[in-house]
Amino acid sequence: MATLADVARRAGVSPATASRVINGSSKPVADELRERVLKAVAELRYVPNAHAQLLARPQRSVVGVLVHDVSDPYFAEVTRGLQRVATERGRLVIICNSYRDPDREVEYVDLLRAQQVAAIVLAGSGYHDPTVNALLDERLAAYAATGGRVAVIGRHRHRGDAVLPANEEGARLLGAELRRLGHRTVGVLAGPRSLTTTSDRIAGLGAGLGEPLPEARIRYADFTRDGGSRAAAELLDATPGLTAIVALNDSMAVGALNLLRARGVRVPAQVSVVGFDDMPIAADVTPALTTVRLPLAELGARAMTLALEPAAGRDRVESLPAELVRRDSLGPAPA
Amino acid sequence: MATLADVARRAGVSPATASRVINGSSKPVADELRERVLKAVAELRYVPNAHAQLLARPQRSVVGVLVHDVSDPYFAEVTRGLQRVATERGRLVIICNSYRDPDREVEYVDLLRAQQVAAIVLAGSGYHDPTVNALLDERLAAYAATGGRVAVIGRHRHRGDAVLPANEEGARLLGAELRRLGHRTVGVLAGPRSLTTTSDRIAGLGAGLGEPLPEARIRYADFTRDGGSRAAAELLDATPGLTAIVALNDSMAVGALNLLRARGVRVPAQVSVVGFDDMPIAADVTPALTTVRLPLAELGARAMTLALEPAAGRDRVESLPAELVRRDSLGPAPA
DNA sequence: ACCGATCAGGCAAGGGCTTTCCCGGCGGCG
DNA sequence: CGCCGCCGGGAAAGCCCTTGCCTGATCGGT
Known part of the structure; x- marks a missing residue:
């Protein structure tokens, strides 16, 4: 690896001058020397050692x-x-x-x-x-x-x-919309319990629905397609009269959609599904997913x-x- | 930012010893000194400067x-x-x-x-x-x-x-399958011309179909959903009797699927669509996408x-x- | 009790770069 | 013609860390 010293030697100047040419210091350098330095840089394919630079000039970039x-x-x-x-x-x-x-x-x-x-x-x-x-x-x-x-x-x-x-606010919007459309028995496909995102969204949803969600209608799983699919299966089996499934992100919603299709449940005629985040995929599945857009x-x-x-x-x-x-x-x- | 010298001073040892304790050198250090150093490290929240380390020990990690x-x-x-x-x-x-x-x-x-x-x-x-x-x-x-x-x-x-x-081989597989299913008028939604991926896949496809693809049946666009949608529209308008659309990646295929749905064209009854890459989305759209899996x-x-x-x-x-x-x-x- | 071996710890030399400070040479001014 | 100031270039210190080498001390052996 060529060093600044190599460049300087080849150009017949001091390392100081070479350094000044290379990183455009305010200090002026005669054109001729500048040329020689640049030539040497090109010939040696010199690239300054970023670690040495950062050590010398702690300019954090x-x-x-x-x-x-x-x-x-x-x-x-x-x-x-x-x-x-x-x-x-x-x-x-x-x-x-x-x-x-x-x-x-x-x-x-x-x-x-x-x-x-x-x-x-x-x-x-x-x-x-x-x-x-x-x-x-x-x-x-x-x-x-x-x-x-x-x-x-x-x-x-x-x-x-x-x-x-606006996790909570977005979920509130969603909850209010579900309520407006007459959904009373709503299940939730939630992400991991340990995450605040999960609890924020659940809280907002409850607020929008106008009543807190019974814990029995919440299924916690991974924020993934498979997580959504499994959680939806459990929820469906455990909840007679379920009319809507809220997935706390779109991946889970897509998983739920797949499960429902496999079981021959029509969406949204029999069960509605909504997602969260508005990932690109939300628009491309069938039926296209109603969701909450976050400006990620x-x-x-x-x-x-x-x-x-x-x-x-x-x-x-x-x-x-x-x-x-x-x-x-x-x-x-x-x- | 605390330095090694600070740690050493606080622990009452030399920087050399401190260094040896911190990065577990093979050189033994008495337990008492080691303790003192570790205590100082914790108290000062010392983290070694990675740049200085890399300069001193050019172990590239x-x-x-x-x-x-x-x-x-x-x-x-x-x-x-x-x-x-x-x-x-x-x-x-x-x-x-x-x-x-x-x-x-x-x-x-x-x-x-x-x-x-x-x-x-x-x-x-x-x-x-x-x-x-x-x-x-x-x-x-x-x-x-x-x-x-x-x-x-x-x-x-x-x-x-x-x-x-195996871009070329994968495309060949696809081409052969299309041919087997009787597709003769096949259009291609290609990515940017400047990319080798595009040309490799086109070449393979031609090989699989058993005849080179006429340039008129290829539309170049971005490797995106919108690119696919636009290119599909052009292709459809320009090609009477088109029975299959090959998108050179799944995003484009999804775009094409959307366009076809919007135009009321049934897939695959009227026109077949295939993708490339087997992205997660391929399984989740309707109809699910036939595609080529690359072990990315x-x-x-x-x-x-x-x-x-x-x-x-x-x-x-x-x-x-x-x-x-x-x-x-x-x-x-x-x- | 003395010598050599062994061991723990410290000194100091880098590693590559920037930048301050200094010096020599030049031009302008008095 | 002499002095000052300015300007371009170089010497060297320093950024923070690692590690080879050296030293002083301890211990075992004879």
Whole structure:
């Protein structure tokens, strides 16, 4: 690997001069020397060692992003927004997947700290477990204390600027719509109990329906298609007179749709199904999914924007609205 | 930010000893000193500066991954495989999105080089443009020349170990199946012309059908749902007697399906539709999509494995098979 | 009781880059 | 004609960490 010294030697100048040419220092360099340096750079295919640079000039230009799983469409979309802003601002992004393991999350925070990243963006639902939260908080605090910037998406209870999707409000909208259409016996396909997203959405749904949801009508499973399918089967078997199934994300809703089709249940004539998040797939299944749109990319973009701004006096909190998207999978309750 | 010197001072030892305690050197340290150091580390929330570490001990532990766009399900899946192996091996992954811009790709290679990454994995279709390829190749060569490892996924014409999806073979399978079912007037929804993936799949398809595809039956567009929808509309309008549409990826196929539904064309009774890649969505649309499964996560996993192994004498090439997945969207050609 | 072997700990040399400070040479001004 | 100020270039310190080498001390053997 060619070093700056190699370049300088080849160009017949000092490393100082070479450095100044290469990263356009304010200090002027004679044209001839500049030429010679650039020539040497090209010939040696020199690329400065980023670690050495960062050590010498602690100008932090990379941002760490911590998500549950990039290949999940939810995070893919959030990440898209994050990346867009980061790219506009000339920042490199390191993406880490915690795979929903809180311990791994803490590890990654330390790892990003070690990388001297300019900011850490934490995306995705938080956990209920107070031990976990305390541990994570402590690490984030240590990071923030040394000037690191922290932004969180959809996690109310952490330090740092926060961007919140209107989980509760969106679910309320959904609940109100179900009620308007006469649904009284509603079942819920919920994500893992440990996630705050799950409980927020359940709470909002109850509020919209006008009555709290009996625990017996909630089935907890993974936020996946298969999770949705299994949970829907259980719910159906256990609940006579069920007229609507609310899946707490679209993947689960798609799983439910598949199960109902396999069982020959007509949607929405016999049972309505609604989802959450408005992933691209929601529009493409049959019947097209009624769901709640969350501006995911926008969420990411806002979070990155906050993360790249200097810290405000106190933690900022922004909330982005949810919107009901009416499609075909929700109809009036059968008589 | 606390430094090693701070820790050492607080523990009343030399930085050397502190360092040895912290990263478990083989050199023994007395229990009492070790305790003191660990205590200081905890109290100061010390995390070693990764850049300084990398400078001092050039043990390269991060791997760069360059994809077109992580939020595209194709790359999401490939990335999942890459990450799995990287995590198993204790490597950190930096993901960069080129957004299909070849220039940005070159930039990112340099950036990863600057980061002293242990390996670079290039995923996604290559380009036809020889200028672009030459530039990229030159940069990769410079990297490889200094001991960097390079692995590419689905790009035949680059240096470095390669893992290739059976694009051509998969398309051939598809073509043969269409032919068997009596389809003679087949249209193609192709991705961008500049990508080798597009041409490989077209070539395979022609081979399977038993006759080369007339250019008039190919429509080039983006590898997206909307691209597929638009291209399908054009194709349908321009081709009387069309009995089957081959989309060169599943997103385009879904777009086509939507368009056909909107126009009241029955699938597969009137027109068959097939996709490519077997994305998760393929099973969830109606009718479920007949498509070609590419082991995408496996592709990523193999590429990462190769990248993390020491270089072989010459570039290795592995090919992973494609498999025809029969679902409902392909039927016999109408009489 | 002495010598050599063994062991734990510290010193200091990098690793590649940036940047401050300094120096020599030039031009302009008095 | 002499001095000052300015300007372009280089020497060197420092960023934070690891590790080879050395030293002082302890211990065992004779």
